[in-house]
Amino acid sequence: MAEQGITAGVDGRGIAEVVLDCPPVNALPVAGWYRLAELLRELGRDPGVRVVVLRAEGRGFNAGVDIKEIQADRGFTALVGANRGCFAAFAAVYDCEVPVIAAVHGFCLGGGIGLVGNADIVIAAEDAVFGLPEVDRGALGAATHLSRLVPLHRARAMMYTSATATAAELHGYGSVLEVVPGERLRARALELAAVVAAKDPAVIRAAKEAFAGIDLWDVKRSYRYEQGFTFELNLSGVADRVRDGFGARAGNERER
Numbered sequence: 001m002a003e004q005g006i007t008a009g010v011d012g013r014g015i016a017e018v019v020l021d022c023p024p025v026n027a028l029p030v031a032g033w034y035r036l037a038e039l040l041r042e043l044g045r046d047p048g049v050r051v052v053v054l055r056a057e058g059r060g061f062n063a064g065v066d067i068k069e070i071q072a073d074r075g076f077t078a079l080v081g082a083n084r085g086c087f088a089a090f091a092a093v094y095d096c097e098v099p100v101i102a103a104v105h106g107f108c109l110g111g112g113i114g115l116v117g118n119a120d121i122v123i124a125a126e127d128a129v130f131g132l133p134e135v136d137r138g139a140l141g142a143a144t145h146l147s148r149l150v151p152l153h154r155a156r157a158m159m160y161t162s163a164t165a166t167a168a169e170l171h172g173y174g175s176v177l178e179v180v181p182g183e184r185l186r187a188r189a190l191e192l193a194a195v196v197a198a199k200d201p202a203v204i205r206a207a208k209e210a211f212a213g214i215d216l217w218d219v220k221r222s223y224r225y226e227q228g229f230t231f232e233l234n235l236s237g238v239a240d241r242v243r244d245g246f247g248a249r250a251g252n253e254r255e256r
Helices: 030-045 067-071 077-095 111-117 133-137 152-161 167-173 182-197 201-213 219-235 238-255
Strands: 006-010 015-020 051-056 100-104 107-109 121-125 129-131 164-166 178-180
Touching: 006 030, 015 030, 015 182, 030 051, 030 077, 051 182, 067 077, 077 111, 077 219, 100 111, 100 182, 107 111, 111 129, 121 167, 121 182, 129 167, 133 152, 133 238, 152 164, 164 167, 167 178, 178 182, 219 238
Parallel strands: 015 051, 051 100, 100 121, 107 129, 121 178
Antiparallel strands: 006 015, 129 164
């Protein structure tokens, strides 16, 4: 299956691979977020699927939403679509009826944090970096998911400064299970998936549901609350001003 830069397949062991491949930086358009959500829901409902590996091709794992799509829209249709599409995709990872293993390389930014923060297991390549540069784009969101990956005060500092954290740092926090060389990332993700797939599927599905039931906070409600502030910033015109300023600064830096 291939659509919107996303492919999916299932092997004979019940291991599903969902691969993001949307050059140049795996920033998904609105339709891509909805397609990802749809695939994850379908795979979770499939009794033949025992575990999902979510990974990417290209320069990095995911750079969030396609900002150009939002900027090209004279109204708010694309913004609302991105908000709802991201919500659906993040929720689909969280609600997927089988464990989701995120295999991260390169950059994991913005919406990528939402996907990884809701995953069950995270492994990362040595070059992986994680961050929420949203304030530089006049937006907010996914602090809910970043706070599942790093301690709260680190999450605040990362949000306010647009700083990133390395895979090694997240491994130290315990949110990244393993850090491996980039060329070993896919193979190691599939090895780990094979261990999960070998367990009794009814027990694993029950365990996934049980973990969601004992979570310390409602990630979907929390993220939806955050999205309200992003919409306010856009309605007030602040987001456009910040994005325009960021684009001008980036252009000046490229010219130097």
